[in-house]
Amino acid sequence: MTANEPTSSSDEQAAATSARRPPSTVSFVLDGAEVVLADDGATLLDALRGPLGATSVKDGCSPQGQCGCCTVLVDGTARVACVTPLRRVAGRSVTTFDGIDEAARRRWVEAFVAHGASQCGFCSPGIVVRLESLRRKSVGQASGQASGLRPGAVERALAAHLCRCTGWQTILTAAEEVIGGTDEDGTRAERDFEAASRRATLELGAPQRVGPDVVAGAVGFSADTAPGSCLVAVPDSGSDDGWVSGGTLAAARGAAGKVQGRRSTVDPVPPLEVPEGDWTVTLRTGWVDAAYVETDSSWCEPGGSPSSAAANGGAFGAKRSSPLPGVARALADEHGRPVLVQWSREDCSRSAPKRPPIAAGIRADGTGVVRVVRTDGIAERIRSVAPGLDVVEVDVVGPPTSAALRAAGWAEAIVLLAGVAATSEVVAVEPSTDADPERVTVRTGDGAVATASVHERRIRICAEGGALLDPVVARSYCIGAAHMAYSWVTSEGIAVAADGEVLDLTVRSLGVLRAADTPHIDVELVESDAPPVRMSDAVFASVAAATWRFLGTPPDWPTGAPSNS
Numbered sequence: 042m043t044a045n046e047p048t049s050s051s052d053e054q055a056a057a058t059s060a061r062r063p064p065s066t067v068s069f070v071l072d073g074a075e076v077v078l079a080d081d082g083a084t085l086l087d088a089l090r091g092p093l094g095a096t097s098v099k100d101g102c103s104p105q106g107q108c109g110c111c112t113v114l115v116d117g118t119a120r121v122a123c124v125t126p127l128r129r130v131a132g133r134s135v136t137t138f139d140g141i142d143e144a145a146r147r148r149w150v151e152a153f154v155a156h157g158a159s160q161c162g163f164c165s166p167g168i169v170v171r172l173e174s175l176r177r178k179s180v181g182q183a184s185g186q187a188s189g190l191r192p193g194a195v196e197r198a199l200a201a202h203l204c205r206c207t208g209w210q211t212i213l214t215a216a217e218e219v220i221g222g223t224d225e226d227g228t229r230a231e232r233d234f235e236a237a238s239r240r241a242t243l244e245l246g247a248p249q250r251v252g253p254d255v256v257a258g259a260v261g262f263s264a265d266t267a268p269g270s271c272l273v274a275v276p277d278s279g280s281d282d283g284w285v286s287g288g289t290l291a292a293a294r295g296a297a298g299k300v301q302g303r304r305s306t307v308d309p310v311p312p313l314e315v316p317e318g319d320w321t322v323t324l325r326t327g328w329v330d331a332a333y334v335e336t337d338s339s340w341c342e343p344g345g346s347p348s349s350a351a352a353n354g355g356a357f358g359a360k361r362s363s364p365l366p367g368v369a370r371a372l373a374d375e376h377g378r379p380v381l382v383q384w385s386r387e388d389c390s391r392s393a394p395k396r397p398p399i400a401a402g403i404r405a406d407g408t409g410v411v412r413v414v415r416t417d418g419i420a421e422r423i424r425s426v427a428p429g430l431d432v433v434e435v436d437v438v439g440p441p442t443s444a445a446l447r448a449a450g451w452a453e454a455i456v457l458l459a460g461v462a463a464t465s466e467v468v469a470v471e472p473s474t475d476a477d478p479e480r481v482t483v484r485t486g487d488g489a490v491a492t493a494s495v496h497e498r499r500i501r502i503c504a505e506g507g508a509l510l511d512p513v514v515a516r517s518y519c520i521g522a523a524h525m526a527y528s529w530v531t532s533e534g535i536a537v538a539a540d541g542e543v544l545d546l547t548v549r550s551l552g553v554l555r556a557a558d559t560p561h562i563d564v565e566l567v568e569s570d571a572p573p574v575r576m577s578d579a580v581f582a583s584v585a586a587a588t589w590r591f592l593g594t595p596p597d598w599p600t601g602a603p604s605n606s
């Protein structure tokens with residue numbers, strides 16, 4: 042595939058040029074400039090990220106068309122590029138995040154930064170593109186004034202997207218501000234992005250930047266920074282070393298015979314049985330994917346240092362042991378040239394570590410038994426919180442598990458103790474009063490405290506973690522952790538067959554709650570002079586426990602949404 046230099050900027054010119062060219066090429070206007078490509082059956086996403094170098098357009102699930110990260114405007118209408126054949130845009134105008142009118146793009150970026158609506162930033166450019174199309178529709182053609190949107194329009198637009206990090210609410214706030222035209226009142230607070238990045242890094246335990254570049258998705262994701270000279274390697278179960286390479290991602294996937302993964306019709310079922318006993322409450326959890334959106338990738342020069350699989354944040358612990366940097370180095374040495382290795386969404390579903398499932402029974406005095414899928418370090422995590430629980434590790438065939446995922450084992454132990462209202466140094470349940478609803482308070486060993494209560498369509502959190510460093514980021518990470526907890530309890534889980542094969546292979550089958558299904562999350566932050574410590578683990582555990590109690594401690598997760606939500 043070859044690309045010519047951009048030459049002009051009008052839709053009419055592109056249409057006329059396309060009509061003159063032989064059918065083996067496709068011409069269209071990209072971000073205001075005409076481009077011409079050979080038509081080799083590629084998708085628009087292949088062309089944008091490949092020869093056209095438009096790396097603000099992300100690939101989170103291609104060609105499933107379910108994460109929204111590859112969203113562009115085609116003649117002003119939002120489309121996902123990974124399921125759009127290149128030839129379908131012949132003679133049309135394609136706009137990426139980078140091609141949005143500069144003033145509008147600035148407004149979106151400033152609003153996202155002001156509300157903490159980007160964390161890793163991988164989903165952000167695609168979301169901004171779709172919201173910009175909504176903004177344009179909302180503006181009265183004649184008057185140029187905002188005409189408003191129907192209630193729920195932003196939530197419906199976001200249904201085409203996946204954001205794992207933010208919990209949606211900050212994105213909704215930014216969207217309402219920009220689309221409603223209330224974003225340009227000149228009152229944006231000055232921010233110290235270095236301090237904000239320190240809070241973000243603390244919350245996720247991995248380097249994380251904060252600022253305009255994050256909204257633009259320009260933070261050095263491996264698949265964006267790989268040199269054009271890279272071979273691309275993808276998993277191939279039929280080859281000796283498990284990898285096959287090609288000149289492009291599409292060529293490598295073609296050589297591997299990649300088959301598009303699907304969502305199964307099988308319900309996710311927790312794999313372990315609750316031990317025999319006279320229990321006050323029982324709990325079984327299933328296989329839960331971390332659902333990070335940037336699939337693992339890494340590139341390396343021969344003899345060089347491979348790029349990180351997690352450029353901006355650590356995928357909630359799930360990429361801590363990603364094998365791809367090691368593979369990139371080995372393949373680069375073998376081929377004597379740079380190699381980019383890349384997992385697809387299906388590869389992540391099969392091979393990325395899951396939260397270890399448990400099956401537990403607990404008595405009112407906090408004693409009981411937890412059976413857990415055998416996982417390095419998980420027993421210690423559970424016992425550190427609940428010494429009255431016997432931990433029994435069980436070998437189960439299935440996807441890999443990891444104790445590195447957000448608060449794994451620790452949060453489950455807190456949930457069990459809260460389920461029987463056992464009070465300890467770590468967790469306490471305050472019953473409801475006439476004035477206040479029931480509240481679950483969780484304390485971490487380093488001094489963070491979070492109190493959560495769950496109501497109809499509303500979650501309330503009070504969080505304390507020393508010096509806030511940046512209240513916007515602190516609030517954003519508390520909202521993200523609360524969404525992740527509520528989503529884990531009510532919605533997340535994948536089906537795994539008895540032989541261990543992962544059956545659910547799409548982004549949607551991971552069960553991450555959509556914006557429209559997420560309760561409103563109120564956050565009160567308590568600042569102190571103490572050194573800053575991570576708050577989001579305490580928020581995650583307290584919201585999970587409060588959600589479970591609010592639902593009546595049903596024995597199996599995911600519980601399904603509350604019937605009246």
Ligand code: FES
Pocket residue numbers: 099100101102103105106107108109110111112121122123124
């Ligand atoms: S990469 Fe196109 S929708 Fe996910």
Ligand code: FES
Pocket residue numbers: 158159160161162163164165203204205206207334
């Ligand atoms: S900020 Fe949306 S997936 Fe990370």
